[in-house]
Amino acid sequence: MNLHFEPARADAIFFALGDATRRNILSRLMRGPASITELADHAAITKTAVGQHMALLQDCALAKSEKRGRVRTCRFDPAGLRTLQGWIDYHREEWTGRLGRLGEILDD
Amino acid sequence: MNLHFEPARADAIFFALGDATRRNILSRLMRGPASITELADHAAITKTAVGQHMALLQDCALAKSEKRGRVRTCRFDPAGLRTLQGWIDYHREEWTGRLGRLGEILDD
DNA sequence: CATATAGTCAAGTCATGACTTCACTATCTA
DNA sequence: TAGATAGTGAAGTCATGACTTGACTATATG
Incomplete structure (x- = not known):
């Protein structure tokens, strides 16, 4: 299991x-x-609002985009979700380490 | 894999x-x-602020609490994280269904 | 070239939500 | 029982952030 993630991200x-x-x-x-x-x-x-949201989503690697000509194509970026999964795994570890139950329950 | 989760929650x-x-x-x-x-x-x-946060956390099953005497004991509730995991799994499915890549990448 | 299309920038509006204070109730303890 | 401790409720303050407008640039198309 890969427990690495960047807390700030x-x-x-x-x-x-x-x-x-x-x-x-x-x-x-x-x-x-x-x-x-x-x-x-x-x-x-x-x-404009979309642009603002996209900036935020790109900052935490949940999305990416590139501009060709006058149109910017936006895409989903799995890197962000990987970090989110890392957060869950890390805290599951923390919880199971102390009480040994979250793992079972999350895996049920 | 269990893909059930309540979107509202x-x-x-x-x-x-x-x-x-x-x-x-x-x-x-x-x-x-x-x-x-x-x-x-x-x-x-x-x-007071903690009480407000606890109300919110309990509403989405991330925490629970019970009051005995004059002290309220708060606890972590794994149910909420289970829902969060469900959300990730569901969207992973959505993504892999279309492009067949998130699964590999998240599992790397 | 003229017009439409795609997006961006700066600035401002507005609602929400995080937090506080103060007054209050309930429970514990000396 | 008096005083301290634990928490709750109502009400208000304040900052943040989601969104808009309007002016602008760059690219595409008749």
């Missing part, structure tokens, strides 16, 4: 996922790449 | 974990039960 990830609109955007990206305009339509907010 | 969990103070409290509780006063000292906030 985990913080940012929890903050990022704490917002429903960003989870909405992320869900959309998991189904495939999308432009800013597409994401704006999907989330019913302005392109 | 997942929302609440992400919101709850999006706050650093609540993650702090939760970390403390994973090391063992604590009173409101202990948690307040640990997080350097008032007991």
Whole structure:
């Protein structure tokens, strides 16, 4: 089991996922790449707002994007979820280390 | 693999974990039960604030508590993390279903 | 070239939520 | 029983962050 994760990044990830609109955007990206305009339509907010959310999502590696011509293509980035999984595993370890129960329960 | 989770509860969990103070409290509780006063000292906030955080954490099954006499004993509740794990697994499935890559990457 | 399209930047609005204070109740203890 | 301790409820303060507008740049297309 890989228990490595960067706590600072985990913080940012929890903050990022704490917002429903960003989870909405992320869900959309998991189904495939999308432009800013597409994401704006999907989330019913302005392109500016999407840009702001994307900046945040990219900072914690939950998404990435590249611009070709005038259109920016946004994609889901699995690296962030890997960090999130690391956080869970780490704390599961902490919990099981003390009480030996979370592992069983999470694995049930 | 168990892909069941309640989306509404997942929302609440992400919101709850999006706050650093609540993650702090939760970390403390994973090391063992604590009173409101202990948690307040640990997080350097008032007991009232802790009570508010606890209400939130309990709503999404990340913590539980019971009052005996005048002291309320707070405990970590693994049910919430189980839901969080369910969310990850579900979206991993969604992603792998379309592109067949997140599974490998998360499992690396 | 003229117009439409895609996105970005700076600035500001507004709601939410984290936290406090103060007054209060309940329980414990000297 | 008097005083201390543990927590709760109501109400308000304050900062943050989600979002918008409007002006702007860059790219595409008739």
